[in-house]
Amino acid sequence: MIANRGEIAVRVIRSCKSLGIETVLAASEVDLDSLPARLADRTVCIGPARPSDSYLKVDTIVQAALGVKADAIHPGYGFLSERAALARLCEEEGVIFIGPTSAQIEAVGDKLRARAEAEAAGVPTAPGGPVETVGEAMMLGREIGPPFLIKAVGGGGGRGMKRVDRLEDLPDAMKLAAAEAGAAFGDARVYLERFVARGRHVEVQILGDGEKHVVHAGERDCSVQRRYQKLIEETPAPGLSTDFRARIHEAAVQFAERLSYRGAGTVEFLVDVERDAFYFLEMNARIQVEHPISEAVTGIDLVAEQIAIADGRGLRFKQADIQAQGCAIECRINAEDPARDFHPSPGTVRSAVWPAGDGIRVDTHIVSGARISPFYDSLMAKIIAHGPNRSSALARMRRAIAETRIEGVATNLAFHADVLTDPEFERGGVDTSYVPRFVERRRPSQEVGANG
Amino acid sequence: MTLTAKDVAEIMRLLEQSSFDNLSLEMDGVKLNLQRGSAAPMQPAPAPPVAARQPSKPEPQAPPRARPSSEPGLSEVASPLLGIFYRAPKPGEPPFVEVGSKVNKDTVIGIVEVMKLMNSVHAGITGEVVEILAENGVLVEYGEVLLRVRPEA
Numbered sequence: 001m002i003a004n005r006g007e008i009a010v011r012v013i014r015s016c017k018s019l020g021i022e023t024v025l026a027a028s029e030v031d032l033d034s035l036p037a038r039l040a041d042r043t044v045c046i047g048p049a050r051p052s053d054s055y056l057k058v059d060t061i062v063q064a065a066l067g068v069k070a071d072a073i074h075p076g077y078g079f080l081s082e083r084a085a086l087a088r089l090c091e092e093e094g095v096i097f098i099g100p101t102s103a104q105i106e107a108v109g110d111k112l113r114a115r116a117e118a119e120a121a122g123v124p125t126a127p128g129g130p131v132e133t134v135g136e137a138m139m140l141g142r143e144i145g146p147p148f149l150i151k152a153v154g155g156g157g158g159r160g161m162k163r164v165d166r167l168e169d170l171p172d173a174m175k176l177a178a179a180e181a182g183a184a185f186g187d188a189r190v191y192l193e194r195f196v197a198r199g200r201h202v203e204v205q206i207l208g209d210g211e212k213h214v215v216h217a218g219e220r221d222c223s224v225q226r227r228y229q230k231l232i233e234e235t236p237a238p239g240l241s242t243d244f245r246a247r248i249h250e251a252a253v254q255f256a257e258r259l260s261y262r263g264a265g266t267v268e269f270l271v272d273v274e275r276d277a278f279y280f281l282e283m284n285a286r287i288q289v290e291h292p293i294s295e296a297v298t299g300i301d302l303v304a305e306q307i308a309i310a311d312g313r314g315l316r317f318k319q320a321d322i323q324a325q326g327c328a329i330e331c332r333i334n335a336e337d338p339a340r341d342f343h344p345s346p347g348t349v350r351s352a353v354w355p356a357g358d359g360i361r362v363d364t365h366i367v368s369g370a371r372i373s374p375f376y377d378s379l380m381a382k383i384i385a386h387g388p389n390r391s392s393a394l395a396r397m398r399r400a401i402a403e404t405r406i407e408g409v410a411t412n413l414a415f416h417a418d419v420l421t422d423p424e425f426e427r428g429g430v431d432t433s434y435v436p437r438f439v440e441r442r443r444p445s446q447e448v449g450a451n452g
Numbered sequence: 453m454t455l456t457a458k459d460v461a462e463i464m465r466l467l468e469q470s471s472f473d474n475l476s477l478e479m480d481g482v483k484l485n486l487q488r489g490s491a492a493p494m495q496p497a498p499a500p501p502v503a504a505r506q507p508s509k510p511e512p513q514a515p516p517r518a519r520p521s522s523e524p525g526l527s528e529v530a531s532p533l534l535g536i537f538y539r540a541p542k543p544g545e546p547p548f549v550e551v552g553s554k555v556n557k558d559t560v561i562g563i564v565e566v567m568k569l570m571n572s573v574h575a576g577i578t579g580e581v582v583e584i585l586a587e588n589g590v591l592v593e594y595g596e597v598l599l600r601v602r603p604e605a
Binding site: 029044045046047048054059060062063064067068089 | 533535565567569590593595596
């Protein structure tokens, strides 16, 4: 049973079909006519559109799985994928959860605990640590030096963070951050880290069998992001030395080994460009949106491996079996309008023509006539371009973006087209401040709107 | 063993009452394909080519399939939740309602269980129960029609 929607539901159903596995889609009322609902062998309606009444209801999902006699639940990403409660209820009810154990989800979901695990595994973390009082914060602040980042223990993915540039501003910011964290996450604990001015977001894909065996499938550079929302990802990360790359892979494997991690996961790092160092950020205990670029270069079907691991068949690859070929890049096509500050633009897609051809893969649930609901995220499709080297992958992606035609809703296609021809991006290795700077630069030249 | 006309009729009746649209049965060289829906031909309907789908007007969401009602003007009582439907308060006890029962807005017509949590389902309308569609102890989906009521004028 697939407890998700959109392109990832389509993605999982496709792997299941290739493996001869029967699929049931657990869908909300507004998704009964969606592409995944049409591809699944059966669809059950779990509730109304609002996620809290459907996709986020742990009991309903497990009841649906039991009711249709599903052997396993694939949670996709988002929604309940990293809720320990779902994994735990599956464990109790004898339904296979295609993912890590509930204990592992808890271990990485608590950012402070994850940080402590990273330290114990010998994985570098950004200078800093937990702070309970203003006094402690000032002491630690003096030691590591500004600028700082105050992070909520219960946060993650860019939520619950506060930047502080001066030591004297730390006490007030600390009090505010703790209050906000308490309100937003029900957990007022915060920790202090040095803010990395020029950072790149590099993450490592890993697979673990749950018995201390872990392999990695290379890294992905996700530095092209806006307000922590990734827009373009690529592998390999441009411009890293062979030695640096090997160290970051090894760190991810060490971290996952320490947890005896089971399934597919991603260890995220912040690469400090100025110091030529990397720090552990967090681990994502699920399949990621951007997993197809790793699949493109390694030839591994990560969803099929998730299923095999969940089925108790362990790792079917040794590290030496995993060889990356060429470069792959992914553009996330969102129903949002860059001309209006990337505002979501839900509506009905009058027509959708997706690209194809050499080295192009499109993961999407959007066909002509599909409706984009305001209840869900605005991701319409992921276009993945693969080539023998970065310039050929980029050339293919430019061609693919130009081929894409979406009518009825605003998209960020024009934004992608512009980034792909921007000399700074073409050089490779941009840091996470790239998109805001690029948007500033681009503004005067495009006041006429950016409909795809 | 072969299929008699009576068997086929029985199978058709089961399909009618189930939540499935198609049934394929193969036994002893006999192949039986059944499909719900009056107008459709008796062959497995291939899924429409997805890309070629007409950009249709936003059609109203089709609720989970239910067999057509026997008379016009009936009101449907739909399940407010996905779960296991029970017609009686406890196994062995008489059902909350039967065909012919009079109900009002607050009459409990069944229970939907979600992971051991029992949720009462109310008729929400005044009238007489004409058809009961949901079977005892089976999974019902959100919005699935449980029974039909002839509203009181």
